[in-house]
Amino acid sequence: MGKVWVVAEQREGKLKKVTFEMVTLARQIGGEVEGVVIGKDVKGLASELGEYGVGKVYVADHPDLEQYTTAKYTRVLAELINKEKPEVVLIANSAQGRDFAPRTAQRVGAGQVSDITGYEEGVFVRPIYAGKAYTKVGATSHPLIVTVRPNVFPAAEKAGGQAAIEEVAVSFMPEDLKAIVKEVVKQVSGRPELTEADIIVSGGRGMKGPENFKLLEDLADVLGAAVGASRAAVDAGWREHRYQVGQTGKTVSPSLYIAVGISGAIQHLAGMGSSKVIVAINKDPEANIFKVADYGIVGDLFEIVPLLTEEFKKLLKS
């Protein structure tokens, strides 16, 4: 095995957790683990990566890279791949990673395995048909681009050490600058992002109305959790699309997923089936969600959820 690259995901000068998860995976794959950091004023992040046992880090630091665009990132990464010839390139399966990974793959003539959830001796494991089946995929040529689902691999621990830092010359072609980002609207919420959250509390049609989501928000606040929703709740207009979990919503893999008043339709399971521990709260003992739940309570959510919030409060305070 040659070089295995971890393309760091950074936002506002901070490395995202998925970056460290990819370091763990890179070590499993074997070979020389190297990092790539792209952005503006990101040299500090490169040395930080070194502390996690990454031997060498390529840094593309340029004022034009402050704002992400597909074309700019593709230009930088594709040129670096062509020059340095890594064998495997790991990229986060985030909104950003998903956007430039296939473009880069195509430019360098590489295959891509998307949204992987496992690795076994040279092959990558990924769900297909919304988790109803899995495939093991291998490369017939290199480089291979792999996008990695967040929250699946354990984050690497600090190992001490220092990375050799190599600065990459960055220059753009006129066509790279054609896309203009007019505006970035941030969701102001104290809660973690669904796809990154360690705990998710999700509500469905059983919530009966938008006002009752307050119950889930209270629970989420105690747990530091994100709040998700089923499509029924979104279609009813109780939550925004961006919070929908499922086949036509977000794919999530938190350590704990609490499904409240959600029946567990196959399309919902498609988005949360890879959660490590699933808890269901539903008044219908026959609800499909109980088939995938690790723990469940059969009962009225309006009674159960406030009690649950209190119980967690007690536990987490003591």
Next chain:
Amino acid sequence: MKLVVLLKQTFDTEAKIVLKDGKIDDSGVTLIINPYDEFAVEEALRIKEKLGQGEVVVVSAGSDRAQEALRQALAMGADRAVLVKTDGLQLDEMVVAEVLAKVLQQMEYDLILAGWRAIDDSSAQVGVRVAEILGLPQINLVTKLEVGEGKITGHREIEGGTEVVEVPLPALVTAQRGLNEPRYPSMKGIMQAKKKELKVINAVDLGVNATPKVEIKEIFLPKGKQAGKIFTDEPAVAVAKLVKALREEAKVI
């Protein structure tokens, strides 16, 4: 405006997955238009309606059966369809993209729309790869789209917010849920669809020379999950037991 929609036929979302000789068996399975591609078709139709002129062409790479999906898009209002039969080809996402790009190179387009992923293999690569081959700018995961003079502006979903991106035309966008609500074909639409052009070509005749870069080594079904612990006690007791189990057994709190 020339609008082209890339469309894939996929398994119905409720379909049960059965393996036969290590492959996924599609006999007896109901097939549908990939739901994200339906958003793309709808958006193309709306753009054409809004501008009061233009053409919507749907293009699919797949087997003969994909004609059903194309007919449905025609019934929704698309003007004509192209099916590229990929039977007998060794496929991966790159090869499919090369095939589609070859067909597109023979067409006129201002805007190409696709779903951001297909719900069967969920690779989320083909649209973007096509954009790269054709040298087009892309806006991925679009939840709102505005067509201007020689440019488009898309609102695209990013972690923790929305990004508004403008690119010159021609361009490629991929559709995300939230973009619109796809219409159902009307009776009249279904009747008209029968008369619309559906051109079938063979991918092997296109002279694509890309070979697959990845290979599926194995397909397997997930192990059935063990039955979980369901607490049916009175609420306060059940809640106490659940929280204890999450802390001591599952160790997630």
